[in-house]
Amino acid sequence: MTAVPPIDGNGLQRLSVEAGLAAEEARLEAICQGESQFELLAWQPLDRALVMPRRHERNEGFPEARQVLRKLGWPILFRATGGTPVPQCASVVNVALALRCRVGSSAAHLEWGYHRLGEPWCEWLASLGVEGADLGEAPGAYCDGRFNVRIGGRKLVGTAQRWRRVRGCRDMAMLVHGAMQVSGDPAELVGVVNAFQEAIDDPQRFLAASHVALTQALPGVDIGTALPDLLWRLANAP
Amino acid sequence: MTNDIRVPDDLWEGDTVGVITAWLVSDGAEVAQGDLVAEVMVEKAQYEIEAPLSGKLTIAKEEDEVVEKGSVIATLES
Numbered sequence: 025m026t027a028v029p030p031i032d033g034n035g036l037q038r039l040s041v042e043a044g045l046a047a048e049e050a051r052l053e054a055i056c057q058g059e060s061q062f063e064l065l066a067w068q069p070l071d072r073a074l075v076m077p078r079r080h081e082r083n084e085g086f087p088e089a090r091q092v093l094r095k096l097g098w099p100i101l102f103r104a105t106g107g108t109p110v111p112q113c114a115s116v117v118n119v120a121l122a123l124r125c126r127v128g129s130s131a132a133h134l135e136w137g138y139h140r141l142g143e144p145w146c147e148w149l150a151s152l153g154v155e156g157a158d159l160g161e162a163p164g165a166y167c168d169g170r171f172n173v174r175i176g177g178r179k180l181v182g183t184a185q186r187w188r189r190v191r192g193c194r195d196m197a198m199l200v201h202g203a204m205q206v207s208g209d210p211a212e213l214v215g216v217v218n219a220f221q222e223a224i225d226d227p228q229r230f231l232a233a234s235h236v237a238l239t240q241a242l243p244g245v246d247i248g249t250a251l252p253d254l255l256w257r258l259a260n261a262p
Numbered sequence: 263m264t265n266d267i268r269v270p271d272d273l274w275e276g277d278t279v280g281v282i283t284a285w286l287v288s289d290g291a292e293v294a295q296g297d298l299v300a301e302v303m304v305e306k307a308q309y310e311i312e313a314p315l316s317g318k319l320t321i322a323k324e325e326d327e328v329v330e331k332g333s334v335i336a337t338l339e340s
Binding site: 077078079082104105106107128133134135137138167169170171183184185186187188189 | 272274275283298304306310325326
């Protein structure tokens with residue numbers, strides 16, 4: 025890692041979900057092309073969509089489920105990172121970090137990537153007065169994994185990654201992404217994912233109690249004011 | 263001469279398994295060294311696998327099959 029990117033204003037871009045996903049891919053591509061060694065992007069959706077890896081398109085009944093979700097006002101879009109369906113809307117803030125990693129170094133591990141994003145995030149929450157923020161699973165949460173940022177065991181930030189080869193060498197480019205529900209009731213977003221589950225005839229259902237929004241933990245928090253410190257921590261973490 | 267295409271064995275710690283999420287080339291395709299041939303997902307991370315050599319690729323693990331670190335997912339005949 026070398027240059028720390030400039031952060032304008034509060035650093036938060038407001039983009040359509042499609043444009044936000046494309047902007048993340050562009051950051052990773054800049055690393056892959058050797059044009060950059062560090063990229064940081066924070067964005068908040070202007071519209072809404074249910075976002076999932078493209079492999080879900082292979083599921084039987086996907087076209088019908090896509091129609092159902094569209095009628096509910098949640099068009100389905102695909103993302104390049106792993107995981108399962110996640111709702112994106114104006115109550116979510118996304119932060120994507122893209123880095124160049126040398127193969128064979130301790131940085132070339134998935135776990136390292138999650139800690140590189142998640143630990144500064146937990147420290148930022150602590151600085152805001154949140155106790156007990158950590159990384160871990162949140163059973164019952166949608167798109168669960170071992171490296172959610174949690175508050176009291178509930179999922180605040182979902183994380184995922186994409187790794188690609190840097191052009192012309194053995195180094196790798198890593199994109200690690202976090203999606204944090206800032207406001208609103210997690211039950212609404214859980215309901216969207218469960219509607220997809222029902223439409224695709226998957227019996228698994230998710231629990232609102234496994235999620236938490238930032239404003240539930242920090243009533244009155246102004247994300248526009250608080251975000252620059254998170255971005256600074258992510259940019260300057262070792 | 264036959265060479266294996268494997269899931270990297272140093273990509274993640276522990277014994278978590280991954281899954282082949284996509285083949286980017288067809289079974290039997292001729293690929294060049296460095297071509298992207300497959301994507302593997304583990305721990306919510308998408309990882310691209312490239313051909314280590316040029317040759318004719320034979321798929322050993324289909325899409326949605328579970329793979330472990332070091333698993334052979336295809337062979338290359340050169």
